[in-house]
Amino acid sequence: MPRLFLAALLAWVCCAGAQIQAADNLHPVTVGYYEFPPYSWTGEDGQPRGSVLALTERLLRHAGYRGIYRSFPGARLYAGLQDGSVQLWPGAGGKTELRGHTLEARNHFGEINLALYYRKDTPKPKIPEDLAGRGIILISGYSYWKAVNDMLNDPSLGLITHRTSTHQAALEMLQRHRGDFLVDYQQPVEQVIKSLGAEPLPFTVLHSLQLRFVASRHVEGSAILLEALDRAYDELQAAGADLNVR
Missing domain, CATH: 3.40.190.10 (Periplasmic binding protein-like II)
Structure with a gap:
């Protein structure tokens, strides 16, 4: 038995060394x-x-x-x-x-989608006119696409932006009415919703890439x-x- 164990150990060491x-x-x-x-x-x-x-x-x-x-x-x-x-x-x-x-x-x-999320008590918005003067939640450190950035920075819309660091915090802000809409990537948001056992939120896709x-x-x-x-x-x-x- 000791010899078999030693042989197996040596074989494992040689195999691990070869992999390294x-x-x-x-x-x-x-x-x-x-x-x-x-x-x-x-x-x-x-x-x-x-x-x-x-x-x-x-x-x-x-x-x-x-x-x-x-x-x-x-x-x-x-x-x-x-x-x-x-x-x-x-x-x-x-x-x-x-x-x-x-x-x-x-x-x-x-493929990933950049989406605009909103609460179930909010009518589906027409973009961009229904966003004017509303609060938009964004994730800090994320950059978006030119057409979306142009919309977010359009002075004629007068958007009020709120930033947070995580997808979960952003969803909580939206549910607590600390913003009217959330701009975020669909896959991370859906994962957080699933992990929390929460109900899906309505959304509109802004950009697919x-x-x-x-x-x-x-x-x-x-x-x-x-x-x-x-x-x-x-x-x-x-x-x-x-x-x-x-």
């Missing part, structure tokens, strides 16, 4: 993300979590890379892509702040990295893998 060495041989990539459950967030143990980050690591490993994951507020993430301190972001293309600083992958792996890899132009090899990720996506999809995140 294999991981060390993969090219590291700095991957930036922000707290956006269920797609990306930081667990209580400090480790990255979420379906988008799991898919990112799967594709990176298939392509011969490994991710080094760092959580940022939105503005700092964009700054990292602009100066090259962040090489890859599994997010959405077309951000005006990143124009000229980034490259985008060919494939997309999901595709999730794809965005890489900094200021890091050598970013174009090659995106080509490798697109190739990995194609190969795994051809093998029957489900690569869409939900």
